[in-house]
Amino acid sequence: MNKQLKEIPAFANEAEERTFWETHDSTDHLDWTTAQSVVLPKLKPTTKTISLRLPQHLLDSIKIAANARDVPYQSLIKVWLQEKLHDR
Structure with a gap:
């Protein structure tokens, strides 16, 4: 029809x-x-800068964990946040 x-x-x-x-x-x-369907490979998600206050010992622990994985600590924080959201 x-x-x-x-x-x-x-x-x-x-x-x-x-x-x-x-x-x-x-x-x-x-x-x-x-x-x-269309794939837009060069399209990047919009990011927003935030300020996050962490205790120094926590930030140091995150940096050590990131260094052990050979990734920037900010990237590791984003990965952990994303994983935690998916676990909900």
């Missing part, structure tokens, strides 16, 4: 396009059965 698709209008700017898609169903305009 082929559904008659509506034409996507021309937009004057991004704000107009955003407003249109917020109020319209894309399935009326696009055939998603022909969509293909």
Whole structure:
């Protein structure tokens, strides 16, 4: 069964396009059965700098653990946080 698709209008700017898609169903305009997955290998996640106060002995222990694994201590902290979130 082929559904008659509506034409996507021309937009004057991004704000107009955003407003249109917020109020319209894309399935009326696009055939998603022909969509293909896309991999964006150069896309990097956005990072945010934070300030984290740790007791000196804890930071020293983290640095020792990171040094034993030959990774930067900030990277090790991120890995441990991610692992802990997945354990929940």
